[in-house]
Amino acid sequence: MNYKKILSLLLVLLGIFIAETSIAQEYKLPPYQKFVLKNGLTVYLMEQPEVPTISVSVIMPAGAIYDGQKAGLASLTATALKHGTKNYTKTKLDEELDFIGAGVGSFATKEYAGLSASFAARDQQKVLGIINELLTVPTFDTAEFTKEKRRTIDRLEQAKESPRNIIGGEFDQFLFGNHVYGNIVTGTTESVSALTANDIRQFYTENYIPNGSAIAIAGDFKTADMKARVTKIFSGWKKGSKKTSDLSAKPIEKPAANRVLLINKDDAKETTFYIGAPGVSRNNPDFVAIEVINTLFGGRFTSMLNDELRVNTGLTYGASSRFSPLKNGGSFAITTFTATQNTEAAIDKSLEVLKKLHEQGVDEKSLTSAKNYVKGQFPPRYETSGQLAALLTQMYWYGFDESFINNFQAKVDGLNLSRAKEIIGTYFPKDKLQFVLVGKSADIKKIVQKYGSITEMEISSRLR
Missing domain, CATH: 3.30.830.10 (Metalloenzyme, LuxS/M16 peptidase-like)
Structure with missing residues (x-):
């Protein structure tokens, strides 16, 4: 009897899992x-x-x-x-x-x-x-x-x-x-x-x-x-x-070399930094694939970046990466903070993880994990009327239609290792990086000189 109960329970749980998976895979934008x-x-x-x-x-x-x-x-x-x-x-x-x-x-x-x-x-x-x-x-x-x-x-x-x-x-x-x-x-x-x-x-x-x-x-x-x-x-x-012109349509000038913006905060005990480069527009056809790879690289707690900088080395309480897409371009950035004395180690480790992404790519297990994570996060974004109304205006502004929603799961599932390698090589930067640091300049200026030419400013005097 106990075996039958256990078997029945397992079958129920399996049925729930299959049903939930099916619902996630079949999510479609409601009619409008x-x-x-x-x-x-x-x-x-x-x-x-x-x-x-x-x-x-x-x-x-x-x-x-x-x-x-x-x-x-x-x-x-x-x-x-x-x-x-x-x-x-x-x-x-x-x-x-x-x-x-x-x-x-x-x-x-x-x-x-x-x-x-x-x-x-x-x-x-x-x-x-x-x-x-x-x-x-x-x-x-x-x-x-x-x-x-x-x-x-x-x-x-x-x-x-x-x-x-x-x-x-x-x-x-x-x-x-x-x-x-x-x-x-x-x-x-x-x-x-x-x-x-x-x-x-x-x-x-x-x-x-x-x-x-x-x-x-x-x-x-x-x-x-x-x-x-x-x-x-x-x-x-x-x-x-x-007639309001689209001022952002002007081409974005890409950086020609590594550069560093060092923002001095005299009383800082930590260094907060971004490492980044130009990103992608919201209507990029590879948007979904980019989201999956970034999830693996720095878009969740168990990402490559957070594992190395927080879990394995204890250099920070959290490290992440993000693509910030706009209508005619966007940015990519690695973001974190660390104790002043760990500034060089944290930056070097961030660059090491980025280099590893380019040189070693991703494996089947980690890619599958990231794909499942992204699919699991997707439907809850569009559950409420407020979320749906906001989505519709985003569709208008960025010029995409319901096919983005309706085909999202299929695009995630269709991402394989070969395509992942192409996405990494095309959209994740590996040179001409832009570093922005906020910290105590007296303690870190000599350290960060190796990353690129330095521009300095005080936190009390914002640019422009």
Whole structure:
């Protein structure tokens, strides 16, 4: 009897495993409808009736690449969007949203500005109306702007105390140089201090336009009803007269040699560093394969990098690598931190692991493990209406379609050792590396000279 019970239990567990594996392999993007309003606004609607909520994602060509000489302008404009509208003061707006339990947020990234919202399905008319007001008739109250500007400057000053808060922006600026991808999204204390309320009003007028923008709505609604509602509410958003050019389309100048940016922090007890190079665009046809190999190399706790730098040598509490894809390019970076006295050992070990990846490649066991990990992480990314709405606007911005989702598992499964070797050789850098370090220069300058020509700066004085 015991043997029968054990056998039955094993069969049940096997059935669950097979079912879960099948579900993961067969994951498809739920159906959606896409249409364009007369003002040029692209709309995505996806029914998700399981939970009585609705999520909204809006994306607009108004990111930091359009800052020009006014670093931080896109970010401050996005934040100020919620400071009041024609019919709502900031206080009234906050109270209205709080009363119905709705969340609305605005933000800017390097390439685009965005707005996200989540609310009960019963409140869709009210919240969609508020979103429309935020997008079309914000007031950019001067008093609120002054307070937000002060808060932003304070955050930027505080960030200088944490190398991990500032090194990403400095790495991008060092890597991309004069290309707009080098723009620091948050700006600097100096650049933000110089911004005025009129600056953000002008930036809004030029860049917050429906043509070139998209809104995605996912949740508990009927598509026909929502299409009529969205058309009525958002058709009044006036089409922009200025055609926003894609400033990021300019070719990215690739580094000609190894270089080092050494950012001095006199009281630093650790060295935080990035080692990187230009990466790939989001619509790269090898995006999935790159993700798998990077997972193996530095994208999870049991990665090659973390095993060597944390587990085997104890040089750091964690080391990782990442590709940061954008519309027209991107970056690759190895990132970690270590005690000052271990700076050279940690950098050398990072380079050693990268060299090993190129020279020895990966084996079948580790590749299979990485593929299973990536497949296991994939469906949970797109479970909620908020995640799905955000995905739809990402599809719009980066120019990929549902085939990326629907064929993801197959592309992962199709990656073999031969193709993995090609991916490593094509996309993972092995020379002309860019090093950015934040630490005590007096203790590490002589050490890091061997990695490339050095540019020095103080953490208290951000570039540009």
